[in-house]
Amino acid sequence: MTLTKTALAPEVAAIMGRLGVSADRYTGGTLAVTSPVNGEKIADAAQISSGDASDVIAKSHQAFLAWRLVPAPKRGELIRLFGEELRAHKADLGRLVSIEVGKITSEGLGEVQEMIDICDFAVGLSRQLYGLTIATERADHRMMETWHPLGVVGIISAFNFPVAVWAWNAALALVAGNACVWKPSEKTPLTAIAAHAIFDKALKRFVAEGGQAPAALSQLLIGGRDVGEVLVDDPKVALVSATGSTAMGRIVGPKLAARFARAILELGGNNAAIVCPTADLDLTLRGVAFAAMGTAGQRCTTLRRLFVHDSVYDQLVPRLIKAYGSVTIGNPLETGTLVGPLIDKGSFDRMQKALADAKANGGTVHGGDRVHEADAPNAYYVRPALVEMPAQCGPVEHETFAPILYVMKYSNFDDALELNNAVPQGLSSSIFTNNMREAEAFVSARGSDCGIANVNIGPSGAEIGGAFGGEKETGGGRESGSDAWKGYMRRATNTINYGASLPLAQGVKFDVE
Structure with missing residues (x-):
């Protein structure tokens, strides 16, 4: 790792110069900016x-x-x-x-x-x-909706x-x-x-x-x-x-x-995925690893809870643990790095507390230790953690913005759906299955209650064409x-009378002479 030898402030200044940003915007200010890559102060932004x-x-x-x-x-x-x-x-x-x-x-x-x-x-x-044109009950009238800033x-x-x-x-x-x-x-x-x-x-x-x-x-x-x-x-x-x-x-x-x-x-999104008996385990392994470890677990769509059917648990989880142990962690600016640093010490401390709570609730933790501390004492690199949990309890029910994946067994599909929906967070979710009934049930009204519900892809990776949220x-x-x-935008409903009369309630007359 080449962390302590990397001087980032000059590169930041060069980038800002090419973009036409004057130096007084990011030097001499009161907001100190540090890079999580090596803990170096790279700017003092004006506030x-x-x-x-x-x-x-x-x-x-x-x-x-x-x-x-x-x-x-x-x-x-x-x-x-x-x-x-x-x-x-x-x-x-x-x-x-x-x-x-x-x-x-x-x-x-x-x-x-x-x-x-x-x-x-x-x-x-x-x-x-x-906007829509809307059918109206009035003769010689048109009704429509318009959208305004x-x-x-x-x-x-x-x-x-x-x-x-x-x-x-x-x-x-x-x-x-x-x-x-x-x-x-x-x-x-x-x-x-x-x-x-x-x-x-x-x-x-x-x-x-x-x-x-x-x-x-x-x-x-x-x-x-x-x-x-x-x-x-x-x-x-x-x-x-x-x-x-x-x-x-x-x-x-x-x-x-x-x-x-x-x-x-x-x-926040305490996002879950369900791995069913018919799942393509090679596809699942890749999808889970990317969704759980990408961006060092610092995505709102990060996969944090994984429910694995007991018939495939022993085939999938050991492979996941091996992947977690072999992933390349280091300088995100270098080619070949897959997992970069946490944003700061606060994130690291919250991660360690969550892992301690998981152990106290009967969890078995794989990974989660700090790495490269000698090379970058002011940066916080961690090995992503996979935690085998006996049940959905304790820290599993709360989002920790760090690379922690809680893994639990299930045997009944309806129970897995209930567990997916059992936390208050509900941004994204996914299911890995080749069973059409399970896939359709997951995206149905009785399935995932999240704003995003994916099939055979992780909960992350939202595209521009689909609205993000819910x-x-x-x-x-x-x-x-x-x-x-x-x-x-704001919506208005407009009614336009292009006739010569105005419909009134039956029997209502005005003396206009």
């Missing part, structure tokens, strides 16, 4: 005060008033240009994601590809914001997907006619600054080519919790889409409800594809 944040939101509201008048296909042209700029700067932004978050190279680049994909989706969507959309993103989640929201919100204000995680300000610089390039091109767009159309708030609270509390913010922990969601949700604002909450603990919320755009 905004809560008072200035209110001014930013006010400017965003004024931008919305202008942008809502731009025809939707023209708004889509801006997002098309944004997609072009992302393609041009994919390598730099993907590399910065890896440096700031610790994702392996393919995952850093893959996150930027998701941004590109949602731009493609949103460009087409800009010509498809359809909502207002200022606040976006709060988490560290684990520092740029893709913003793009999922912003691309749809902007083609819908809204203005955006983005508050990224305090752990990942650099990727936010970089992504926003790329958007600014697209905005300048759009205006230079004759487009009409206000400068404050999309804005960035770098700061702490107090800045996030301003975004949540400001009455000019019509919708807040927040991604993060359930603890954060329990604070944000009630505040938005108190002022009747909209919320899209994408929070987490049951928070009442749901959908972003990205499908009809998620409706969440960023």
Whole structure:
């Protein structure tokens, strides 16, 4: 491992320079930024005060008033240009994601590809914001629904997907006619600054080519919790889409409800998979390993609970344990690494506590130990942990944002379905089976109660075309594809009288002479 010899700050400065970001945005500020790759401080980002944040939101509201008048296909042209700029700067932004978050190279680049994909989706969507024509009981009348921009959309993103989640929201919100204000995680300000610089390039091109767009159309708030609270509390913010922990969601949700604002909450997911007797075990092994260990277990769609039928348990689990022991853990910037670091010491400590609790509840732990401590004492690399549990209890019922997979036996399919649904979290789920009845039951009304229910693929790997969300603990919320755009717009029903009379209640007359 070449960790202590790697100087990342100069590379960060070079990337920022190529993206046109001035040094005062990430040097000399009060927010220290460290890389989980080796614990090195790579920047001191400038932060905004809560008072200035209110001014930013006010400017965003004024931008919305202008942008809502731009025809939707023209708004889509801006997002098309944004997609072009992302393609041009994919390598730099993907590399910065890896440096700031610790994702392996393919995952850093893959996150930027998701941004590109949602731009493609949103460009087409800009010509498809359809409303219905509705049959009416009145003669010489027509009834229809129309969709209109909502207002200022606040976006709060988490560290684990520092740029893709913003793009999922912003691309749809902007083609819908809204203005955006983005508050990224305090752990990942650099990727936010970089992504926003790329958007600014697209905005300048759009205006230079004759487009009409206000400068404050999309804005960035770098700061702490107090800045996030301003975004949540400001009455000019019509919708807040927040991604993060359930603890954060329990604070944000009630505040938005108190002022009747909209919320899209994408929070934790204690995701499960069921392995049935007919499952293709080679396919299952690959699917489980990727879903459970990818991104060092720091995905909201990470596989955390695995229910294996007792007839195949002894065939699958030893192979999984072997895979866990042989996976390459190390510098995510180096070729061949499959598992990078945890984001920080807090994540490591929470992982170790969960493993201790699992042992106290009768679990057998394989892996979970810290590695490369001598090479990188300020970074936190761990071997992914597979924990054989006697039952779904203790830490299994709570999400730990780390690479821990709890494995349990089952013998009855209906019992496995019940276990899948027995935790309050419900973002994603999957089943591995070649039995059509089991597969269909899993995706039916009596099956998985999660927002995502997959067959013969892990719970992770969501695509842009399908809306992401439906987490049951928070009442749901959908972003990205499908009809998620409706969440960023308001609907009106219109009745048009093209006749000469107005239907009145029987016997009602007016003397108009």
